Amino acid sequence: MSGSALVVGLGLNGLGVVRSLAAVGIRVHAFDDTMGPFTATRHGTKAKAPLAGEGLVEALAVYRARLDHDPVLFLTREDGVATVAANRDRIPGYRIAMPERDVVEAMVNKDRFMPIAARAGLSVPRTVTLRSADDLALLEKLTPPLIVKPSEHVAAYQARFKKAYVFDSAADAAPMIPDMLAAAGELVAQEYVPGDDGSVFFCLGYFGAESDMLAAYTGYKTASWPPRVGGTAGCAPAPEAHARLAADTQAFFAAAHFQGMGSLEFKRHAQTGAFYMIEPTACRTDYQSELATLNGVNLPAVQFADQMRLPLPSAQPRHRFGWRDPGAVASGAVVPKSGSGWRAVDALWRGDDPGPWLASGRGRIARKLGLGGRR
Structure with a gap:
């Protein structure tokens, strides 16, 4: 496939993006500020660079000067989104899926997105x-x-x-x-909406220039870490909720006149079954976005095709795989390995790309032995 992609941030989130793009033959380069174990992936090339602030703006300029084409930019962290939104006029030569700055800033503020939810008719606590x-x-x-x-x-x-x-x-x-x-x-x-971690749902999507949802996938958390208030430790498909939550997600991002990668988190009331919108993620992939790719909806590939004006890849949703963060499990999260019709895939380990898992293991052993500063 012609063109290339630049992924800013190679944590577990960015690793999923790199793997998703590489799976469909897209050339990938990635920035990481620590060059940690995730850079051991066999996919793409990597370079050490700041992931936000003036350092990121400068690194983007330096990288673009090396190329003869405009790469598609993928962001994985909120501070990177804020940097790019504030400096769009200083970052020429990239294909960036992002709305106007005021929309971005409203999306990342838990107070300012409330009026958008109201316009879309969504229930919010x-x-x-x-x-x-x-x-x-x-x-x-x-x-x-x-x-x-x-x-x-x-x-x-x-x-x-x-x-x-x-x-x-x-x-x-x-x-x-x-x-x-x-x-x-x-x-x-x-x-606080009553319900355990399994009551938290999310709809992952990508939106075109007219705020139309070009692809989406819906899942739910099987565990959070820390419980009740933390990030996703495990998640699984939720096809039974997709029609409802995809419609709500489309309504929200259309009301915002949004373009780019976006998702909504919801919580289902334990007594009434009603869904309440909790918060959006905007202009970047969500931590667990790889769940969609694992189940046949490759959102990074959709963004790439849309930005390159190529035919969109066909989405063939299936609901066979969950996603499980081994770091959260090591910290104490109790994450199921399987459920009704699905089995969890380790977010780090892949048989065809074992480098990050091996590098992470070596790092854990070195820390236990007190060898963190030695090579």
Whole structure:
């Protein structure tokens, strides 16, 4: 296939993107800031580069100067999305699937996407925004339990706190919120939708220039780490929910006039069965996006074809495979290996691409032996 792709970020997310693109013969180059075990994949070429900020802008310019064509850009982290959105006029020569900057910024802020959800007619848990300790009184407007998290990803917050916290009452939340605010700058508090990790669903999609959903796949979490409030430790197909959640996802991104890779997370109420939208992911692949590729819907290949003005690859959805993060399992997550009609695939290990798994194993052994700084 003509053209090439540049993937910014080679964590587990980026590894899935590289493997998805390589599977259909697309030439891939990847940036990574640590050159860790994921760069041991046999697919594509790699280079050390910053993944956000001015360093990324400069690295993109240097890389593009080496090429005789415009590569398709794939982003895997929110800080990279923010950098590209703010510097589009300084990043010529790339095929970038992304809407206007104000749309991007609304998508990554848990307060600002609420009006978009309302326009799309989606149900969202009752939410308040906290910007100072004076806003603590707003918590009394919500029915507990409450889930509290930063409005946006902030490095200073992530270094000290979990992704989110669930509190049984406003009084329980009050002691922690000043410190959380100091680190994050802005928090959102929502009414917690009853249900375990298996109640969390997501629809992964790619949207064309007219905000039309060109491909999509729906799954659900089989486990989160940490439980209840963490990221995806395991997930599996959810074909029974696809029609409903794909329609809601299309409605949301159309209301935003969105283009690019996007997904929505939902939670199904344990008592009523109603779905509530939790948050979007915009202009980048989601952590578990490879679930779609494993089941016949190669979203990175769709983005590549759309940006290159090529015929879209045919999507042949199947529902045979789940996805399982071995790092979360090693940390203590209890992730099922199989379920009704599906078996979980290890997100790291692949028989035809064992390098990342082997490199990760060597790294774990070196750390246990205290050899982290030795070659």
